[in-house]
Amino acid sequence: MSGADPPRDTGGLDAAVAETMRRTGASVAAFYLLVPEREVLQMVTVGGVPADLAAPWARVALASPAPVADAARERGMVWIGDHAELTRRYPRSAVLLPYQLALAALPVEGDRLWGVLLLIWPGSHPPRTTRRERSNLASSSRRLARLLDEAADAGRPPTAPRTPRVLGAEDIRRPAGPEYLMAAADFAERLPEGCCALDLQGHVTFVTARGAALLGADPRTLLGTFPWQSLPWLGDPVYEDRYRAAVVSRRPVVFTACLPPDRWLEFRLHPDASGVSVQITPVAAGRHTGAPAQNAPDAPAAPPGVPDTAPDAAPTSASAAPAPGFPTAADAAVADGAASGHPASLAPARLGQLYQLLHLAAALTETVGVRDVVDLIADQIMPAFGAQGLVLSTAESGRLRITGSRGYPPEVIERLDGLPLDTRFTPAGQALASGVPSFFGHPDEMARIYPEAPHVSGKQAWAFLPLIVSAHPVGICVLTYDRPHDFPAEERAVLTSLAGLIAQALDRARLYDAKHQLAHGLQQALLPHRLPATEGLRVAARYLPATRGMDIGGDFYDVVRIDAGTVAAVIGDVQGHNVAAAALMGQVRTAVHTHATAGAAPEEVLARTNRLLADLEPGLFTTCLYARIDLERGRARLVSAGHPPPLLRRPDGSALRVGVPPGPALGIDEGAAYPVTEIDLPPGAVLVLYTDGLVERAGTDIEEAIDQLTGRLATWSAEDPERLLELLIGHAGPAERRTDDIALLLVQRTPGTAGADRRP
Structure with missing residues (x-):
C-alpha cells in the first residue's frame, strides 16, 4: 500500500493494542476505527504480521461480508474457531488468511461505537472459547473503549491514517539488554x-x-x-x-x-x-530429489494458487502456479507505450500483491450492479494502490460515458463525460483502442502529449486501465493521484491483471442492470399505481424487493371496488424472481380483478383464476389470499390458495391469526376448491395481508414467526395504517438481510369516513 507514513500514535492506542495481545495471548491484533461518514472500518494499528499482509484488509466496508464488519453492525463478538469455519462463513477473508487460526472480532463501544478489535490466535487455539476467555476478551474491548473515550474528552479523538501503524517486536515484547x-x-x-x-x-x-x-x-x-x-x-x-x-x-x-x-x-x-x-x-x-516444501506436523497448507513444492532438479526456484482463471503477474504485459515514456516491462508480483489480487478478485465476483463495481473500486482498490481519484467510463455509442467517479468536482466530470472513443484530449481513447495500459507518474509526462488534461483534472499522476472482455472494449478505469506517483513494474503488473477482472465484473454488472430495469419496469407497470378511495375504508400498501442482488419477483396486491359498499382486497405471490414471475403476476392480478368486478363469489374468484392458470401451464405456482369486505355489515369473507394466514388487529388492541383453510396454490389442481371463512370486521379493526417474505427467516419455523408477529401487532397503535405498515416492515429486519420480496396490504374499516387516494 502506498501513501504517506502513518502518523505517530498520540493517544496510547498502540500500547493498548500491544497490551491486549499480551493479555489474550493473541498472535495478531488490529484496531479498526469506524468512519461513519464513509461507512467503512479503517485499520489504525496492527501487530504481529507484516505490513503488506495487512494491506488488503486495512479498509473494510461496513456492509461487506467480513468478521469485523459483522461485529460492528451487530454490536457483538464474532468468533471463528478454525479455518474451516472461516472458509464457510467468510470465504473472501479466508482467501487473505489461508492459514490455520482462530479469530475474534469485538466491537469497541464506549460513549459511541469507536470501531472493532480484531484478534487472531494460532491454529493450536481450541475452536471454542471458555467463559473466562470471553470475559477476558470483553474486558479488553472495554479497556480500549475507555482509552478512546478519554482521548476524545481530552480533544484527541482517534483519526484514520492512510496506512495503519505496524507494531514492532519492541512494542509487543520488551527488548533484552x-x-x-x-x-x-x-x-x-x-x-x-x-x-x-x-x-x-x-x-x-x-x-x-x-x-x-x-x-x-x-x-x-x-x-x-x-x-x-x-x-x-x-x-x-x-x-x-x-x-x-x-x-x-x-x-x-x-x-x-x-x-x-x-x-x-x-x-x-x-x-x-x-x-x-x-x-x-x-x-x-540424493535427499532432495525435488523435496517438497512442507510444514511441521499440523501446520497449515499453502494457500490457493501457491504450490507447496520445491523444484525437482532445476537450478532455479519453483514457480508458483497461478490461481485458476487468473493470469500471473509475469504474464501481464504492462507496457504503456511511448505515450508515458516508460518502457514495456514484465515483473513478477510479490506475494502480498498476489494475495491482494485474489482478495479483490473475490470481492469483484460478489458485485451485482454497476454501482456495486464503482463502490468496490472506490472502497478497496483505490486505497490498496494509494489512489485519490477514480473515473470509470463505459463505451457507449462511440463515446465514453462516465458511470462512476470519486475525488473529482462535478464540473470536471461534466467536462470529461461523453468524450469520443478516439479522443486526443486524454490518453483514455488510445489506451482503450490499443488495449495497453498507460501510466503517467508526473504532470509533465502527461503534458508532453496531452497538454490540456493535467489542467482540467488537477491531478498529478494517472493510471489508464483499458477494460477489455473477449477482445471487446467495455470501458476504461482511471486511477489518479493528488501527488506524483511512481508506478513500479510490480504494481503495473497487478493493476493490469486487475483491469481484466474489473472488465468482466463491469460487463456482467451492465447486463444485470439492464435485466433488472426491464423486470422492475414490468412489475411497476403491473402493480396498481393508486388504490381506490372508498367511503369507510382506509388502506395502506407497500411492495419491497428482496436484498439487492436478487431479481424482481412476483409479489402483488390489489384493492378492487365492487360496488358502493363492497370492496375486495387481494394479495399474492408468484414463485420465482425473474421476468417470467413478474409477467405471470400481471396475468393473475388481471384475472382476479376481472372475476371480482364481475360479481363472482370469493371461492369462485380463485377457482376461475386457478383454471385459467392450469390452462396456461406457466410452470410456476402462485399463492393468493382474497378477502371480500361488506362495509355496511362489517363482515369479510376470505379464501386462500396456499397463502400465509392474514392477521386481524381488533379495535380493543388485541390481535389474532385468522384461521383460513388454505386450498391448493393456483395452477396446480384444475378442479381445486377453496373453502370460505367469514369474520367480523368492526370499525377500527385492521386486516393485515402479507406475503411470506415478511415472516420467513432462515432456521426459524414460519408458524412461530407468524405468532411472534401477531404478538407484536397487539403492541402497536392502529390509529395510522401507514405508521403501522412501517412498524410491520421494520419487524422484518434490515433490508440487506431480506432474502425474499415483501408485499403488504393493510385494510382498516372506519365509521363513515371518506377515504382518499393513497399512493402505495
Whole structure:
C-alpha cells in the first residue's frame, strides 16, 4: 500500500493494542476505527504480521461480508474457531488468511461505537472459547473503549491514517539488554548449522557467518533486507509464503530450496511473537530429489494458487502456479507505450500483491450492479494502490460515458463525460483502442502529449486501465493521484491483471442492470399505481424487493371496488424472481380483478383464476389470499390458495391469526376448491395481508414467526395504517438481510369516513 507514513500514535492506542495481545495471548491484533461518514472500518494499528499482509484488509466496508464488519453492525463478538469455519462463513477473508487460526472480532463501544478489535490466535487455539476467555476478551474491548473515550474528552479523538501503524517486536515484547544480545550472538555462531533471524516484517535482523556462507552472500548485504529480494533464488512467492505461514500460524515450517547450480538447503522456521528464527542446513546428496516444501506436523497448507513444492532438479526456484482463471503477474504485459515514456516491462508480483489480487478478485465476483463495481473500486482498490481519484467510463455509442467517479468536482466530470472513443484530449481513447495500459507518474509526462488534461483534472499522476472482455472494449478505469506517483513494474503488473477482472465484473454488472430495469419496469407497470378511495375504508400498501442482488419477483396486491359498499382486497405471490414471475403476476392480478368486478363469489374468484392458470401451464405456482369486505355489515369473507394466514388487529388492541383453510396454490389442481371463512370486521379493526417474505427467516419455523408477529401487532397503535405498515416492515429486519420480496396490504374499516387516494 502506498501513501504517506502513518502518523505517530498520540493517544496510547498502540500500547493498548500491544497490551491486549499480551493479555489474550493473541498472535495478531488490529484496531479498526469506524468512519461513519464513509461507512467503512479503517485499520489504525496492527501487530504481529507484516505490513503488506495487512494491506488488503486495512479498509473494510461496513456492509461487506467480513468478521469485523459483522461485529460492528451487530454490536457483538464474532468468533471463528478454525479455518474451516472461516472458509464457510467468510470465504473472501479466508482467501487473505489461508492459514490455520482462530479469530475474534469485538466491537469497541464506549460513549459511541469507536470501531472493532480484531484478534487472531494460532491454529493450536481450541475452536471454542471458555467463559473466562470471553470475559477476558470483553474486558479488553472495554479497556480500549475507555482509552478512546478519554482521548476524545481530552480533544484527541482517534483519526484514520492512510496506512495503519505496524507494531514492532519492541512494542509487543520488551527488548533484552546488550549483554544478553552479545551472549546470544556468540551462542548462535558456535552452532554447526547456519542461523538467521527475521522480524515480523520479514527483514533479516541477524545472520551467523555460517548462515551467510550457506546462503552464498555477504552478511552485510543481507542485514535489513528481505531474503526473497536480496537472494534472487529465493524470489519465488512460494518461499515468502512459507515465512507468512510461520508468522500467522506460529508453528514451525520446513522447506527446501536450491542455491544454483546444485546446492540444496533445508530451512526450518521457528516463529514467536517477536519474529522468526531460521535454521539453515545443507541437504545431503540424493535427499532432495525435488523435496517438497512442507510444514511441521499440523501446520497449515499453502494457500490457493501457491504450490507447496520445491523444484525437482532445476537450478532455479519453483514457480508458483497461478490461481485458476487468473493470469500471473509475469504474464501481464504492462507496457504503456511511448505515450508515458516508460518502457514495456514484465515483473513478477510479490506475494502480498498476489494475495491482494485474489482478495479483490473475490470481492469483484460478489458485485451485482454497476454501482456495486464503482463502490468496490472506490472502497478497496483505490486505497490498496494509494489512489485519490477514480473515473470509470463505459463505451457507449462511440463515446465514453462516465458511470462512476470519486475525488473529482462535478464540473470536471461534466467536462470529461461523453468524450469520443478516439479522443486526443486524454490518453483514455488510445489506451482503450490499443488495449495497453498507460501510466503517467508526473504532470509533465502527461503534458508532453496531452497538454490540456493535467489542467482540467488537477491531478498529478494517472493510471489508464483499458477494460477489455473477449477482445471487446467495455470501458476504461482511471486511477489518479493528488501527488506524483511512481508506478513500479510490480504494481503495473497487478493493476493490469486487475483491469481484466474489473472488465468482466463491469460487463456482467451492465447486463444485470439492464435485466433488472426491464423486470422492475414490468412489475411497476403491473402493480396498481393508486388504490381506490372508498367511503369507510382506509388502506395502506407497500411492495419491497428482496436484498439487492436478487431479481424482481412476483409479489402483488390489489384493492378492487365492487360496488358502493363492497370492496375486495387481494394479495399474492408468484414463485420465482425473474421476468417470467413478474409477467405471470400481471396475468393473475388481471384475472382476479376481472372475476371480482364481475360479481363472482370469493371461492369462485380463485377457482376461475386457478383454471385459467392450469390452462396456461406457466410452470410456476402462485399463492393468493382474497378477502371480500361488506362495509355496511362489517363482515369479510376470505379464501386462500396456499397463502400465509392474514392477521386481524381488533379495535380493543388485541390481535389474532385468522384461521383460513388454505386450498391448493393456483395452477396446480384444475378442479381445486377453496373453502370460505367469514369474520367480523368492526370499525377500527385492521386486516393485515402479507406475503411470506415478511415472516420467513432462515432456521426459524414460519408458524412461530407468524405468532411472534401477531404478538407484536397487539403492541402497536392502529390509529395510522401507514405508521403501522412501517412498524410491520421494520419487524422484518434490515433490508440487506431480506432474502425474499415483501408485499403488504393493510385494510382498516372506519365509521363513515371518506377515504382518499393513497399512493402505495
